[in-house]
Amino acid sequence: MSLDSLGTEVTAVAVAVLSAVALSAGWGRGRTWWKVSFRTATAVLCLVSAAASGLLWVNRQVEVYPTWSSLTGANADADTPVTTASPVRGSRNGQIITISVAGPASGLTLPVYVYLPPGYRDDAGIRYPVVEALHGYPGSPTHWLKGLHVLKVLDQEIKAGRMAPTIVLFPYQTPDPLLDTECTNLTGGAQTETYLTRDVPAAIRARFPVRADAAGWGLIGYSAGGYCATDLTLRHPGQYTAGASLSGYAEPGITVGNGTENTVYNDLWRLKHLPVPAVALYLAAARADGQPLRDTRALARAAHAPLSVTTSYIAGGGHNVQTWQAMEAPAFDWLSTQLGRPVTSTPPPAAADQSQSPSSLAIAPRV
Numbered sequence: 001m002s003l004d005s006l007g008t009e010v011t012a013v014a015v016a017v018l019s020a021v022a023l024s025a026g027w028g029r030g031r032t033w034w035k036v037s038f039r040t041a042t043a044v045l046c047l048v049s050a051a052a053s054g055l056l057w058v059n060r061q062v063e064v065y066p067t068w069s070s071l072t073g074a075n076a077d078a079d080t081p082v083t084t085a086s087p088v089r090g091s092r093n094g095q096i097i098t099i100s101v102a103g104p105a106s107g108l109t110l111p112v113y114v115y116l117p118p119g120y121r122d123d124a125g126i127r128y129p130v131v132e133a134l135h136g137y138p139g140s141p142t143h144w145l146k147g148l149h150v151l152k153v154l155d156q157e158i159k160a161g162r163m164a165p166t167i168v169l170f171p172y173q174t175p176d177p178l179l180d181t182e183c184t185n186l187t188g189g190a191q192t193e194t195y196l197t198r199d200v201p202a203a204i205r206a207r208f209p210v211r212a213d214a215a216g217w218g219l220i221g222y223s224a225g226g227y228c229a230t231d232l233t234l235r236h237p238g239q240y241t242a243g244a245s246l247s248g249y250a251e252p253g254i255t256v257g258n259g260t261e262n263t264v265y266n267d268l269w270r271l272k273h274l275p276v277p278a279v280a281l282y283l284a285a286a287r288a289d290g291q292p293l294r295d296t297r298a299l300a301r302a303a304h305a306p307l308s309v310t311t312s313y314i315a316g317g318g319h320n321v322q323t324w325q326a327m328e329a330p331a332f333d334w335l336s337t338q339l340g341r342p343v344t345s346t347p348p349p350a351a352a353d354q355s356q357s358p359s360s361l362a363i364a365p366r367v
Helices: 006-025 032-062 068-072 142-147 150-159 192-207 224-235 267-273 290-302 321-338
Strands: 095-102 109-116 130-134 167-171 217-222 242-246 280-286 308-314
Touching: 095 192, 109 142, 109 150, 109 192, 130 192, 130 224, 142 150, 150 167, 150 321, 167 192, 192 224, 217 224, 217 321, 224 242, 224 267, 224 280, 242 321, 267 290, 280 290, 280 321, 290 308, 308 321
Parallel strands: 130 167, 130 217, 217 242, 242 280, 280 308
Antiparallel strands: 095 109, 109 167
């Protein structure tokens, strides 16, 4: 059983219940030394198994440690069953593959899950739009894949025509599951912003047939990833044209190390004090989710041209998986209306020219 499986959680709960029953049944039995030893051992087992049950439940919600190997520090993806090693051309369904991106600019080397849409081909001269999907904290990209069932959602929206065929990336945004970077460049620490906005796009452009212009790139995220999507879109309009935030925030909520969490990394401060970029934001929040709701409304009030903001509110809800599942498909559909659609690039005239980089190919205007 994997670490984030229902079976593991049920086992922990069963151990907690059985140890409590054993403690109650054997409380007054046996000699004094045996009673003390038995009571101590079963009480400790009760406490440990109860704590484990709670932690396993939380882990199933946020996928901090999706596998046993990720918990022990081994390869975090060794037991992940949702990916394939290489793409299948022309597959009727979407597929998710795993690559490793070594970032020369950031110094980070992390896995990235890549969703390839139904019918994907890398030899048809088609350049696909790209969306980077960012996870919450604590969490990992596997929460998109398992908790939010993103493969099914993307296939459904693309096949229904509500979303254009799009390559979607699911990168890690921290080198340590317990380090909250909020997609920033930490002073003296992980340069996650650089990794996500420079290293990942460069690696994807080199490996996959994607649009090279900002009109073909967008961001989406939930919770902390929602803050990331909003912030990185505002900070990097030359790389992204739109961002969608699901239950996101207006500020990182961490100490970056140089005070910028109160200035340039604070989106409300940025909208008030810095030039506003010509990008589009989709801000979604549940009406029962206090801080994201307040921040969403504050960002919408602070926005002004040429920035475009679309808001979406759902009744009730909260800061949880069910809320993000309800927001997920509409947000991807909105992003697709903002991004440029797949385009046909000018095919290379000869085999000798096939080493040409994607950025040097002719790209049609945004449509």
